[in-house]
Amino acid sequence: MKYKLGTAAIAAIMAAGPVMADLVFPSLSYRTGPYAAGGIPFADGYADYFTMLNARDGGIGGVMTRVVECETGYNTEKGVECYESTKGEGSLVYQPLSTGITYQLIPKTTADGIPMHTMGYGRTSAANGDVFSHTFNYPANYWNGASGAINYLLEQNGGDLNGKKIALVYHNSAYGKEPIRTLTELSAKHGFEFKEVPVDHPGQEQKSQWLQIRRDKPDYVIMYGWGVMNQVAVQEAANIRFPMENFIGIWWSGSENDVLAAGDAADGYKALTFHGVGDDFPVFDDIQKHVVDAGNAAGAGDQIGTVLYNRGLYAAMLAAEAVKTAQEIHGVAEITPAQMRDGMEALSITEEKMAALGLPNFGPTFDVSCENHGGTGLVGMTQWDATAKEWTLISDFAPSDMDVIGPLIEEDSAAYAAENNIEGNCG
Amino acid sequence: MNEQLAFTIEVFANGLMAGVLYALVALGFVLIYKASGIFNYAQGVMALFAAMTLVGIQNGQVPFAHLINAIFGTDVHKFGWSVHSFAAILLTVIVMIALAWAVQRFVFRHLVGQEPIILFMATIGLAYFLEGVADLMWGSELKALNVCASEGNCLPQGMNVWLEGTTYEALGYGFFIDNLDIVASIVAAILVIGLVMFAQYTKQGRAMRAVADDHQAALSVGVSLNFIWVLVWSLAGFVALVAGIMWGAKSGVQFSLSLIALKALPVLMLGGFTSIPGAIVGGLIIGVGEKLFEFLIGAPYLGGATENWFAYMLALLFLVFRPQGLFGEKIIERV
DSSP: OHHHHHHHHHHHHHHHSOOTTSEEEEEEEOOSSTTHHHHHHHHHHHHHHHHHIIIIISSBTTBOEEEEEEEOTTOHHHHHHHHHHHGGGTBOOBOOOSHHHHHHHHHHHHHHTOOEEOTTOSOGGGGBTTTOTTEEOOSOOHHHHHHHHHHHHHHHTTTOOTTOEEEEEEESSHHHHHHHHHHHHHHHHHOOEEEEEEEOSSOSOOHHHHHHHHHHOOSEEEEEOOTHHHHHHHHHHHHTTOOGGGEEEOGGGOSHHHHHTTGGGGTTOEEEESSOOSSOSHHHHHHIIIIITTTOOSSOSOOTTSHHHHHHHHHHHHHHHHHHHHHHHHTOSSOOHHHHHHHHHTOEEOHHHHHHTTOTTSSOOEEOOSSBSSTTOOBEEEEEETTTTEEEEOSOOBOOOHHHHHHHHHHHHHHHHHHTTOOOSOO | OOHHHHHHHHHHHHHHHHHHHHHHHHHHHHHHHHHHOOOOTTHHHHHHHHHHHHHHHHTTBOTTHHHHHHHHOOOOOBOSOOOOHHHHHHHHHHHHHHHHHHHHHHTGGGGTTOOHHHHHHHHHHHHHHHHHHHHHHHOSSOBOOOOEEETTEEOOOSBOHHHHHHHHHHHSSOOOOBHHHHHHHHHHHHHHHHHHHHHHHSHHHHHHHHHHHOHHHHHHTTOOHHHHHHHHHHHHHHHHHHHHHHHHHHHOBOGGGGGGHHHHHHHHHHHOTTOHHHHHHHHHHHHHHHHHHIIIIIHHHSOSOOHHHHHHHHHHHHHHHOTTOSSSOOOOOOO
8 A cells, every 4th residue: 555655656756856868848828807808829830840859759759749838817927937937948949929028038038048030020130149149039030021122112103102101000119110110211211200199008099090090191001009999009090091001010910910900991001021821821721630629739629720820830940940949959858948048049941941831931041040030020911811811822921021120130139248248149 | 070089089089988898897886886895806807707698598408527527527518408598698697686696695795894995805806706617617619609689680780871871971981880889888878777677776776876875874674784795796898798799799708808898997096986867878988088188198109009008198197186986976084
């Protein structure tokens, strides 16, 4: 009896304790709170991809993956608590999913030697790897997005935006203000008039802003919104009969959530993206077979192919590819966070690689280096079809204006380096 | 017509409309505070819960589906039918009455005689509990809300074309008013008239006022405190449903809907916590004030996005001169 009890106790301890041999991917998700509608599909996509790798491939390089989820509620303090409580699990890479949490974690992850991936959000100048050694924001950042929108409009207007009016409707927060400097520089370069229209959190009431737009009659509106602000903005734009095809959202304003509430009125609305849309990719067959049909989906399995599910899956794919790169570099299967950082810094995403993963043309091709943690900054444009209720990619992944963005990244990262006495990581 | 004057009138009119929407939320707070002295922190979540319940019933969604599936290994999500909007509203009202009864039976009955701060803390707990229940019951995903009398005859959205055309012909400038705002104003007017008539001319309404005036005196003449509080919470639940419909129709039903309560606070501070007409007038003043300030000063000189803080500043200004709010009962402490 004593022997049985002892065995049971050891088994229980082993089951309860962390399995150090796993490749651990913390997921700082937000399935509750005002932004839950956006947080759930991303967290599901992130978790489902790793579940599929475990079921289909036996993990990565023969080592099983483990997703450790921690609920942040999109709250910065909770996000930091999540980081502190999960970093001891052998966490390989953090995806904070919030610009506020990212700013708090940049010094912490650097000090702890754990890499962080802020894909399409966070501190834009973290693209400068010489200053931000442990933060990566490939394949695109906020400034790439702003420039991508202007490049798209240039293309639509025969390369000339001179005399055009472009308004930026933005969430009145650090996130929403990110593109202002870039758009100001671009307005000087291309001769368009630039107007800022801030919207206070949470953005449920935007009558003043859209009456202002009705009066000012801008040719185009670019939006950097999140959560309920997006849905209200799309509805208000429809209310004042602003042409939807001239209304462009950043990728955080371009999911099904943002347009479904407005119904047919949202038809034609556009949004930037740095990854593919829809479920017409071979990888989703594997997700269905190995994850959903096996009853192991993180959610109800009904989010597959939605914009934010795809983004979570894409983030997981990039993390898994960085693990493979790290395993190749260091010749070990069970990698450390420091080795993961090396893998991320040597990451190369090619079309052949994406096709082999069941994600042909799903995202831009790019290479990461010590100096460049932001990739090539290629962005595409999607458009909402209200009848079919689906987003369609209407452009190739095109380059952004690095002549404008490059110096801004240099300037901002140099200021951060000076504040924090960073001498440069790339020799 | 002078363009600047036309813009100002347009902003003023839209401010009135926005104020009506704020007042709709504030009304729920007033009803409960008036009858029980409880500042109901959960009023915003009640609007969210009511709207989620309405959409869930309309779409034939199985409540607690995820929980049921997780426990029993089933895969049920929908009943396979849809319910007409009016029937769904009726069923939602029944759910809100059941909620009112449960709140009274399991929370506030045990807190009779406690300090107001304890009751307030209880409503904070209630808010988080209700948010969790709403999540479990209907899921966290965003839901489109559409209340329709018949096929294609739903809550109208978008610019009122008739008004725009008429004002353009008469004044040379077509004014913008959102159709949904017009409907909200009519509904709010009916709601206020109905609530005032209920309070003035029905037995239950008079009992409600008696409880509001003095709990002990009302008890001594045979008024059931429990019944009145269930009645008041039910009415607040109904008002929350109306607010949830109007706000949810704009943005879809999602968890941020509960934040509409933030818009009601300056209205309450200004209009008073105990007056139904005060909630309406307060809402209109806040709506017009914040919109005009944003148009005339905020956007041109301060970089915009002034509405949130200006509403509170305006309310604070009123508080300095009239602490009980414009229509609130004067606070007299006898010692």
